[in-house]
Amino acid sequence: MRTLRIGVLALQGDVSEHIDITNLTLREMGLEGEAIMVKRKNHLDEIHGLIIPGGESTTIGRMAERFGIITKIKEAALSGLPIFGTCSGLILMAKKVRDAKIGETNQPTLGLLDVEVVRNAFGRQRESFETNLIIPKIGKNPFPGVFIRAPAIASILSKEIEILATYEEKIVAVQQKNLIGITFHPELTDDIRLHELFIDTILKSPFKDKILKDNL
Secondary structure, eight states: OOOEEEEEEEESHHHHHHHHHHHHHHHHHHHHEEEEEEEOOOOOOOEEEEOOOSSHHHHHHHHHTTTHHHHHHHHHHHTTTTEEEEEEHHHHHHOOOOOTTTTOOOOOOOOOOEEEETTTTOGGGOOOEEEEEEOOOGGGGEEEESSSSOOEEEEEEETOOOEEEEETTTTEEEEEETTEEEEGGGGSSOOOOOHHHHHHHHHHHHHHHHHHHHTT
């Protein structure tokens, strides 16, 4: 059986929540593996997929840049490493970022996902909300979308982007090959289906050969 190591970028944000739900998902899928914290760039050599959690996107980006992690994440992603960005994680993955009120931002980003993201598109902290989302790729039952200072995807910059979900005519979930980006917080729910989708993406990626090699 394959032993998966799924990293969670552990610089700031909902790290423990992603660790917990990823470990639960692996158990529910009957897979051997574990979620581990990624704090240094050499940790990226030990994983088969990376989750970038929600938090404060500028802080996470600047810390990743300072520690030399941001360049290595980009290189790994371009080599096929599956990445799952939630809320601020999506912002960090985007090619273009602007803020709903202040406009253009100068924050460090990975520039991987062919989308333009608007920060705070649904309002500030007091406008946070939860709503049911229809995401056909993970099944017919609604997914509980938890939106906290949530961004939205304003535009698609490539035909490679697959739109997974919308809310009030705003795009809130996409996939581009080995990259998944969503604007809400699945780690704050009991629903593991988006983490299942990410793990399935790992198993179908070129990194499946790395997984098998690691377990010889």
